[in-house]
Amino acid sequence: MDNSAAAYWKANLRLVTILLVIWFVVSYGFGIILAEPLNAIRIGGVGLGFWFAQQGSIYTFVALIFVYAHQMNKLDKKFGVSED
Amino acid sequence: MDLTTLTYIVVGMTFALYIGIAIWARAGSTGEFYVAGKGVHPVANGMATAADWMSAASFISMAGLIAFNGYGASVFLMGWTGGYVLLAMLLAPYLRKFGKFTVPEFIGERFYSQTTRAVAVICLLLASITYVIGQMKGIGVAFSRFLETSYETGLFMGMGIVFFYAVLGGMKGVTYTQIAQYVVLIFAYTIPAVFISMNITGNPFPQLGLIGSMADGSGLTMMEKLDQVVTDLGFNEYSTQVMGSELNMFIYTLSLMIGTAGLPHVIIRFFTVPKVKDARTSAGWALVFIAILYTTAPAVGSMARLNLMQTIQTGPVGEETANLEYAQAPQWFKNWEATGLLAFEDKNGDGRIQYYNDKDPEMAAKAEAFGWKGNEMTKVDRDIMVLANPEIAGLPNWVIAIVVAGGLAAALSTAAGLLLAISSAISHDVVKGMINPDISEKSELLAGRLSMVGAILLAGYFGLHPPDFAAGTVAIAFGLAGASIFPALMMGIFAKGVNRQGATWGMIAGIGVTMLYVFQHKGIMFIPGTAFLGDMEANWFFGISPNAFGAIGAMVNFAVAIAISKVTAPPPEHIQHLVEDIRVPKGAGAATGH
Numbered sequence: 067m068d069n070s071a072a073a074y075w076k077a078n079l080r081l082v083t084i085l086l087v088i089w090f091v092v093s094y095g096f097g098i099i100l101a102e103p104l105n106a107i108r109i110g111g112v113g114l115g116f117w118f119a120q121q122g123s124i125y126t127f128v129a130l131i132f133v134y135a136h137q138m139n140k141l142d143k144k145f146g147v148s149e150d
Numbered sequence: 151m152d153l154t155t156l157t158y159i160v161v162g163m164t165f166a167l168y169i170g171i172a173i174w175a176r177a178g179s180t181g182e183f184y185v186a187g188k189g190v191h192p193v194a195n196g197m198a199t200a201a202d203w204m205s206a207a208s209f210i211s212m213a214g215l216i217a218f219n220g221y222g223a224s225v226f227l228m229g230w231t232g233g234y235v236l237l238a239m240l241l242a243p244y245l246r247k248f249g250k251f252t253v254p255e256f257i258g259e260r261f262y263s264q265t266t267r268a269v270a271v272i273c274l275l276l277a278s279i280t281y282v283i284g285q286m287k288g289i290g291v292a293f294s295r296f297l298e299t300s301y302e303t304g305l306f307m308g309m310g311i312v313f314f315y316a317v318l319g320g321m322k323g324v325t326y327t328q329i330a331q332y333v334v335l336i337f338a339y340t341i342p343a344v345f346i347s348m349n350i351t352g353n354p355f356p357q358l359g360l361i362g363s364m365a366d367g368s369g370l371t372m373m374e375k376l377d378q379v380v381t382d383l384g385f386n387e388y389s390t391q392v393m394g395s396e397l398n399m400f401i402y403t404l405s406l407m408i409g410t411a412g413l414p415h416v417i418i419r420f421f422t423v424p425k426v427k428d429a430r431t432s433a434g435w436a437l438v439f440i441a442i443l444y445t446t447a448p449a450v451g452s453m454a455r456l457n458l459m460q461t462i463q464t465g466p467v468g469e470e471t472a473n474l475e476y477a478q479a480p481q482w483f484k485n486w487e488a489t490g491l492l493a494f495e496d497k498n499g500d501g502r503i504q505y506y507n508d509k510d511p512e513m514a515a516k517a518e519a520f521g522w523k524g525n526e527m528t529k530v531d532r533d534i535m536v537l538a539n540p541e542i543a544g545l546p547n548w549v550i551a552i553v554v555a556g557g558l559a560a561a562l563s564t565a566a567g568l569l570l571a572i573s574s575a576i577s578h579d580v581v582k583g584m585i586n587p588d589i590s591e592k593s594e595l596l597a598g599r600l601s602m603v604g605a606i607l608l609a610g611y612f613g614l615h616p617p618d619f620a621a622g623t624v625a626i627a628f629g630l631a632g633a634s635i636f637p638a639l640m641m642g643i644f645a646k647g648v649n650r651q652g653a654t655w656g657m658i659a660g661i662g663v664t665m666l667y668v669f670q671h672k673g674i675m676f677i678p679g680t681a682f683l684g685d686m687e688a689n690w691f692f693g694i695s696p697n698a699f700g701a702i703g704a705m706v707n708f709a710v711a712i713a714i715s716k717v718t719a720p721p722p723e724h725i726q727h728l729v730e731d732i733r734v735p736k737g738a739g740a741a742t743g744h
Contacts, residue, residue, distance in 0.1 A: 071730065071733070071734055074733075074734060075733055075734075078733075082239045082240070085235070085239065086235070086239070089232065089235050093228045093232050093403065094400060094403065094404075097224060097228055097403075098224075098396060098399050098400050098403065099396065099400070101221075102390075105389075105390070109361060110358070110360075110361025110362060110371070111360075111361045111362060111363060111371025111372055111373045111374060112360065112361045112371075112373045112389060113389065116221055116224075116373075116389050116390075117361065119221060119224035119227065119228060120216075120221075120224050120227050120360075120445075120448040121357060121360070121445055121448065123227075123228050123231075123232065124227065124228070124231045124441050124444055124445055125441070125445070127231050127232055127234065127235050127437060127441075128434065128437050128438055128441055130235050131234065131235060131238045131239075131430070131431075131433055131434035131437055132431070132434045134238060134239055134430065134434075135238070135427075135430035135431045135434055138243075138427075138430055139427060139430075142427070142735055142736075146736075147734040147735055147736040148427075148735060148736065149425050149426055149427065149735050149736060149737075149738055150425075
């Protein structure tokens with residue numbers, strides 16, 4: 067692997083790692099592990115932990131994929147590995 | 151017009167629409183018939199993927215599970231959406247760059263071995279067929295209600311239609327049919343949800359109704375009311391009840407997520423998008439369309455539960471007249487009794503229905519004082535909740551008819567997609583790839599059709615004795631895919647050092663451990679009575695349910711694959727170059743003919 071390809075791969079892994087940490091925190095973190103304490107905070111009629119488990123995590127997942135797609139397109143251009 | 155006639159008309163119209171579109175699209179562009187995703191905008195492709203993805207489990211079964219498991223059912227909500235994040239970031243763009251026909255084909259080339267490819271085919275078949283069993287359960291429930299017959303007859307009818315539908319051929323390739331199916335199923339799901347949310351909370355958005363206040367002037371929020379109603383009858387508090395344990399929920403969610411990213415019928419959709427770039431956004435759009443249903447489902451589940459409880463328990467617990475008289479039971483109650491999926495037994499002979507948790511000692515003691523002789527709702531199949539929901543809420547007949555059509559659209563689109571994945575694995579990977587490379591296209595097609603018939607019969611047989619509710623059965627399928635295919639694909643892309651021995655034994659160990667655990671608790675091949683340990687929490691490994699065990703299988707897979715690769719010869723140089731090549735989008739060829 068030449069230098070630019072290696073750097074591209076490294077930047078890619080960095081981005082994915084950050085996004086997957088968020089992915090983990092909103093679902094497994096807020097939705098399961100910390101659900102009980104978070105339920106003390108209310109969002110409308112439900113606890114915040116419950117809300118993250120049944121609503122919030124899903125909205126976050128959608129946002130994560132679009133952020134990923136956008137950032138990767140930028141990386142593709144920066145490293146000159148874009149398809150077009 | 152009575153409900154049955156109306157249902158026939160609506161279902162008939164939607165079927166005519168799907169078939170019409172299929173014929174029109176085929177006539178319009180025969181040449182491009184197999185290139186489903188090419189030239190199709192990522193938004194449209196995302197919508198089609200969503201239809202492919204959301205099955206009877208999502209449409210019919212999931213809200214029922216939410217209704218009875220409350221917070222615990224969050225595993226399905228997070229598990230079946232979070233997997234798309236993994237798919238978009240870890241697999242889809244790379245598999246698109248590789249640009250081949252099937253999942254086993256990628257595994258076979260990356261691990262330079264026909265044996266590895268064969269193992270991948272077996273894993274794919276095990277997961278897909280289990281998945282189809284889950285669909286069959288859902289289809290059986292929908293048809294039994296729709297035709298007012300027993301579950302078994304409904305199942306046989308469903309098998310016939312799936313057969314006709316899948317063998318009509320190439321339907322899956324017609325992206326536009328799936329877009330129509332998505333539109334039907336999403337309207338069918340959200341219309342009743344909007345009505346019910348309006349009735350109960352006064353808010354037309356189910357997502358807001360879920361966190362809103364009751365419209366009955368009680369001043370309670372919807373969730374407070376629901377918690378109160380269920381705990382008064384000895385059931386677990388809705389908003390906090392966990393599924394098994396916190397650990398089980400964690401593992402269960404993980405298992406569903408990696409299963410999502412390992413199921414072949416979803417993955418192959420990303421082989422056909424025009425560009426690597428589109429593989430990334432397509433996954434995002436698919437999740438947008440899936441999220442519309444998935445964020446509505448918690449409202450549907452909770453409100454259905456509230457309606458059901460309040461229909462039977464009409465006033466304060468313990469007051470004699472507060473229990474619904476059986477003779478006064480609404481029509482939907484009688485209709486579902488006819489299917490055998492809802493059952494009532496007047497244990498204390500008072501002509502009224504007592505529905506409570508008789509397993510709860512405190513409630514049982516109270517009930518005895520009331521003169522109740524045990525819970526009289528002896529069967530409430532979770533899978534009926536979505537279909538019964540509009541009837542319970544007293545919505546007009548046309549809404550109910552649309553829901554049936556939506557359930558069938560969901561079940562059929564996924565069943566057909568899976569059957570095509572099964573047939574392509576057998577005809578393309580086994581027959582053409584391994585047995586007879588010179589086979590004519592016609593014979594390859596015939597082999598595909600025959601394997602489809604075999605899969606339908608097998609799934610129908612198991613559908614008679616499903617190991618679990620539709621969503622539970624599907625969860626097992628996800629476990630199998632997550633334990634075998636997902637790790638192999640991921641290591642294929644991210645771990646250059648994993649070789650063919652590692653991948654082969656990793657998959658065998660991963661799926662083996664998972665199957666052993668499932669069979670141990672649910673019976674060998676799901677045959678009742680052959681389980682050597684009962685399917686109850688006391689017997690579970692660290693309290694992890696069989697449906698959730700795929701994540702453990704995946705960990706075993708990763709561990710075995712990496713360990714074996716360390717002690718055997720590394721992959722040859724050209725494979726290392728192949729991996730480096732799929733990691734960059736540049737130079738991706740046109741979409742594979744599919």
